Amino acid sequence: MSRSIEYGNLMHDAMRGLIRQVLLDVAANGLPGNHHFFITFDTEHPDAELADWLSDRYPGEMTVVMQHWYDKLEVTDEGFSVTLNFGDAPEPMYIPYDAIRTFVDPSVEFGLKFEQQESVEDDDADLTQQDESELEVAEDTPKAAEIVSLDSFRK
Template identity: 65%
Template sequence: MAKTIDYGNLMHDAMRGLIRKVLEGVARDGLPGEHHFFITFDTMHPDVELADWLSDRYPEEMTIVIQHWFDNLEVSEDGFAITLNFGDSPEPLYIPYDAIRTFVDPSVEFGLRFETQEYDVEEMDEDEIPHDAEVTSFEPKEENGKSAGPKEAEIVSLDKFRK
């Protein structure tokens, strides 16, 4: 039995589960209303699949937009596959949830940011590696697109709960 509760890993799992559920709904029903997503991911993650010319152009991270045109969205437990248009060239991508750094839906001012830190993982057991994350939520807009009130972001940093 573990000596402590690993809230960092639990939070990351919950946030990735939220992204998975949102993408499952989009794969099934399409994007509702004005919703669209900006997803930034680590192109160096070993399970990311993208064209060589894209990895050459974006050697560290890349932001994709899921909005007007996308095809073949397939969502799995570990990640999602999608075909996006890059300058009239449709390209298939596979992005594991572990590679995602930010997930933003600007239509409702919602965002998640996954913070990572570098550790010497060779000297640590997998369950000892800390996982840091910040969750950012915003007040939604009214139906007419105007702000429903002052925009106060609530940022919850997991670091303040660590000993």
């Protein structure tokens, strides 16, 4: 197969970089104004770290809120750690960026949603189930693209 540009993965990397930059600013300067975050993440991600009682209570995914009280926010290239308050019980956790499913700042109506990526193994399984002749035809068929002239929009 030919090499292709993986725009979806590149976009996810850029969006995670944006989250990192926002969290770095918050770690250095605190949350400005009414800003606050709802962060939904995969609690079963192999690099996520949270108390057993939290992962038991929220199997699969969990949404945390960073607003009035948070402590020890530390931001790295791979993720961030923070201590949050759960019913007057401070709990430290580590959330890798690639475990984040949504990142929302409702104070400015901003949000990011990460689509779940299929693993490479799943893609390979799909390819092995297709007829080889279909793959050859698909690879040889040029992709059609519609080109729109900007002149049609000019007055």
